[in-house]
Amino acid sequence: MKTLILSIFLLAIFSNVQSQGYSIGDRAEDFKLLNIDGNHVSMSDYPEAKGIIVIFTCNHCPYAKKYEQRIIDLDKKYKSQGYPVIAINPNDPKVVAADSYDKMKERAREKGFTFPYLFDAKQKVYPVYGAKKTPHVYLLKKSGNDFHVAYIGAIDNNYSDADKVTEKYLENAIEALQENKNPDPAVTKAIGCSIKTRKK
C-alpha cells in the first residue's frame, strides 16, 4: 500500500513537472514538424547552429502580428551569427480558422518570412516546452549535440511600438550567449494570446 501511495505521489510530481514545461538549463527535445514549404524541419537540421531561437507564434493574435517584422529582423541579424529563428504555430485551426496551415503559408508569403514557420498540428510540441501563449520565446543554446534552454519569455518590453523599446530581452540574451555568459534576466513575461485548444 505504501509503495502504491508513494508511486502515485511520484507520478503526480512527475506529471506536474511535465505539464509545466521547460525551465532554464533543461535539455530541449528535438521535434519534427511540417514547414510551410511542405518539408519537415527538426533542430537536427541545424548542425552548424550555436543556438536556436524557437518562437511560438501564430497568424491571428494581435501581439504576434506586432512582432512579425521584429522576428524577421532578428532572424536576418542572428542567423548568420549561428542563431536562426524557428517559428511554430501551436494553435488548433478548428478553434481559430485564421491559424490554419494554408493561412500560415499565406501570412508567411505576405510578410516575407525568412525562417521556417512550422505547424504543431498534433499540439504535441508546445506542451513539452510549456508554451502558454503567442508569442512565447525559447532561446536554446547548443552544447555538444544537445540544445539547452537559456532564455524564456518576451522579445522586448514594448509590443505596441518598436521605437519605444528600452529592453531588448531576447537580443541581450543572445549576446550574453555569444560572450559565454548566462542571460540576465533569463525569464521574462509578456501578455499574449492563450494557445488555442479544443475544450476537452
Added chain:
Amino acid sequence: MKIYYKLLIILFLFSFSASPKLEIKILNFDQFKSYLHKDDGQVYVINFWATWCKPCVEELPAFEKLNAEYRQNGVKVILVSLDEIELVETKLKSFISKKGLKSEVILLDDPDFNSWINQVNLKWTGAIPATLVYKGKNSSFHEGSLDYKQLLKMVKSKL
C-alpha cells in the same frame, strides 16, 4: 416643413445630451495597482481581457451575471481591458455599448508587461483571459477561461 426639420434637429441634439457619455479610466500600472490591494471588506473580481480575444469575450457574460447578482452583496467586478489605447474610441467603447456591459471597465495601458505581470500574480504566464479574485489578503488566481459556476466558486470562498 421647416418646423419638422427644426424639431428633428432638437430631438437629435436632445438624444445626444440625454445618453450618458461612456467614460473609461485609462491607467498605467502604477495608477492601476491600488485596485489589486483594496481592503474594504468587498470581494474584488479583476478580469484581464481584450475585445479581440475570443475566449475573453466568450466568458464576459459570466462576469456580467456575477456583477448583476452579487453587486449588492459586496462583490465588485472590474474588467481590465488590455486593448490598445488607440482603439479606445473606435473599438472598446462601441464594444461596451453594443454588449451593454454594466461592470466597470478600466483600460490598462502599460506595454512594459514584464514590469507588472508578477505584481498581479506570480503564477500568471501572461496569457489572457486571466482572473484575480480577492478579499483583503485572501486571493486566488486563474489563468484561462471560466464559466459562471467556476467563477462563483472562486467568489463564494471569499464571501
